Amino acid sequence: MKIDFAKLGLAYVEHKKEIDAAIAKVIDNSSFIMGAQVSSFENNLSRYTGAKHSISCSSGTDALLLAMMAIDIQPGDEIITTPFTFIATAETIAFLKAKPVFVDIDEESYNIDPSKIEAAITSRTKAIIPVSLYGQPSDMTEINEIARKYDLTVIEDAAQSFGSEYKGDKSCNISSIGCTSFFPAKPLGCFGDGGAVFTNNDKLAEIMKSLRLHGQTERYFHKYVGMGGRLDTIQAAVLNVKLKYYEEDVKRRQLVAQKYTELLKEKLITPIVKDDRTSVWAQYSVRVKNRDGVQNKLKSVGIPTAVHYPRPLHLQECFEYLNYKEGDFPVSEMVSKEIMSLPMNPYLKDEEINYIATNLINIF
CATH class of the missing domain: 3.40.640.10 (Type I PLP-dependent aspartate aminotransferase-like (Major domain))
Structure with a gap:
């Protein structure tokens, strides 16, 4: 697939x-x-x-x-x-x-x-x-x-x-x-x-x-x-x-996210949406160790992933003049090393979601 x-x-x-x-x-x-x-x-x-x-x-x-x-x-x-x-x-x-x-x-x-x-x-x-x-x-x-x-x-x-x-x-x-x-x-x-x-x-x-x-x-x-x-x-x-038609798209995105979470929550750190708000799921992002290895294994079975975002802004070359250093924002730095976005759109079918989740779980 x-x-x-x-x-x-x-x-x-x-x-x-x-x-x-x-x-x-x-x-x-x-x-x-x-x-x-x-x-x-x-x-x-x-x-x-x-x-x-x-x-x-x-x-x-x-x-x-x-x-x-x-x-x-x-x-x-x-x-x-x-x-x-x-x-x-x-x-x-x-x-x-x-x-x-x-x-x-x-x-x-x-x-x-x-x-x-x-x-x-x-x-x-x-x-x-x-x-x-x-x-x-x-x-x-x-x-x-x-x-x-x-x-x-x-x-x-x-x-x-x-x-x-x-x-x-x-x-x-x-x-x-x-x-x-x-x-x-x-x-x-x-x-x-x-x-x-x-x-x-x-x-x-x-x-x-x-x-x-x-x-x-x-x-x-x-x-x-x-x-x-x-x-x-x-x-x-x-x-x-x-x-x-956007409200229908949002509902479909939310269903995709719910299915991902149900399948992945026991094995991975899945997204948390607070009770007093909703998400439109621009991304569905999980956290994994050895991200490069995980991405390569998924790619080999036809599953694309993305990283939003691999380097926090305080460590970007263009912001060196601000004099921030590694360790200044430890949560951002940790998350940036582990975050990985899975395919997310309103048109994902159940068999695709299951295929993605099964292959991801099998890596661990």
Whole structure:
């Protein structure tokens, strides 16, 4: 048996007729930039998340940039985040010449440990960026309380968690600003790059809408130094179709995760989702010793795996200037050596899940 890790093509096949019609409409109208489908998609995002303002943009990375630019992050400002995440979380901080300040993760959820945040706050701290890793939101109640105490902005990096819930509220609408990605491999993915920013703050929304259009307030009049950060209309059209069926996709992902856990929990460290939240399972990641050997054995029987992420950010070459060293964040370092993602998508069949689990268990 040969397993497809993400089965991205099936997401198209399943809704091919609607997606083709939506793309054709954009082409017929030649409305490739900021066409009607963009505002329609933003309205649909607001209905889905409950956020007052949903602002589409060109990628999850640009979503983070828009959020930080909107709160006027300046060189030398500090932003607290996790070292166990995709580089975009901290890269965007550094891109604005601010300083990423890392805090270790919780060993069960792999999200930032809120009990360690206060100790990292200084007079230069301006924001906290918790990452809702693998599809599960962080401990947002505790994080938001810390932020209120110190007058900080919380920007949820929800690139992997769009559609999950925290205490009954949707991810992307559980902090001052939420940011997500519609990269093709995300639970809700487009056919290229795409992202969105969410807020209930009218002023921040107005600024971010302007920033994504080169800081324009009206054509050729620029209030801010911004960026070309728009979501193109074809991607919005595709996402409008896929969003209609997204809740069903999330349920199917959750069933796949439940089946994996039932089969693997006696032998491996399987993911833990806290009782007051849900996950959309952007990844299903287990922890194993001798990861390279395990991956090679699985590959030999047609089972692909991935590592999210093999080296925490504080040990990346590009962040050497921050003067962190090995041992500074022991949980992140331990998890990064053991974490391994199994195939995860809404289309995995029971026989595929059983095949993956059986071969994995047999290694141990």
